[in-house]
Amino acid sequence: MVDPNDPAAKALGYVEVATQADATRFKNYAAGQACSNCSLFAGKPGDAAGPCPLFAGKQVAAKGWCSAYIKKAG
């Protein structure tokens, strides 16, 4: 799993629980966003965690969030 305290994670504002996102620092955060509905999340629906290309070799929490969030189409 990605450590939220890892410098690369901190730079992206990654948190394991999306509601803890720093909405002051990251104006693009909106309620309801989470890794599980981000287009970059490579986990399967229902998985608690899955791969994200921004954190190669590690998994991000399905309920997590980072500032590179892109809403999954559809």
Ligand code: SF4
């Ligand atoms: S890019 Fe998407 S899936 Fe990856 S950590 Fe950020 S919000 Fe989560």
